[in-house]
Amino acid sequence: MKNTFFIVVMLFYSASAAAETELNFNLINLNATAAIEVANDKVSSVIQVMLNGTDPAKLGQQVNQRSNQLLAKIKDFDAVKSQTIGYQTRPMYKDSQIVSWQVSQQIRLHSHDFNQMSELLGEIQSLGTVQSMEFSLSDELIESTQNELMKQAISKFRNKASLIQQQFDEPGYRLVNMSVNTSGYAPVHRMESSMMMSADMSSKSAPVALEAGSNKVSVDVNGQIQLISDTTTLTD
Helix, strand or coil: CHHHHHHHHHHHHHHHHHHHHHCCCCEEEEEEEEEEEEECCEEEEEEEEEEEECCHHHHHHHHHHHHHHHHHHHCCCCCEEEEEEEEEEEEEEECCEEEEEEEEEEEEEEECCHHHHHHHHHHCCCCCEEEEEEEECCHHHHHHHHHHHHHHHHHHHHHHHHHHHHHCCCCEEEEEEEEEEEEECCCEECCCHHHCCCCCCCCCCCCCCCCCCEEEEEEEEEEEEEEECCHHHCCC
């Protein structure tokens, strides 16, 4: 029984050593990249309603009133979604004494329709101030772009592998390992003076000019191939 176990163990280690040796030669590392500039299809903006005064309760009522007016206007634009994200009452000090109060309410807007967002921002300029403007790629556009780039990057990888195989005059190659990495699509921020809106402007102005810009999306494929000299080891 011990002899049988010894033979089985020896066969196991012999097979493992053979497999390890088989993978320890003719190994080549490759990489391929596919990238494209994609126009941003999503815009987000934060609008702030803020008032200063000496009566915090009265300020709160006025801020709530303006915020409700703003939200009512937003509902007229079905392609623009809104979310209230912050309400703050803050004392203002001078010589360690409270001299006034500041009350603010923030509302986040986001849309895929730049025309509606532009028109909406033009209409609400009497109610609030633009705190930030951000253009980005939607999740759906990122995924579809990455899928297409992945096909291109893998095709480039295979072409490189075939070229190396041919240059070494070997009958074939096999893939040892591969990793796929994606990058890009950082949000583009816009906060130019021409975009700033304040409550002392007219109740309805011309649409705000928006320039969305673009983002670079890329897919990197890294992998290792093994050139195969013996055609009997080739697989489909």
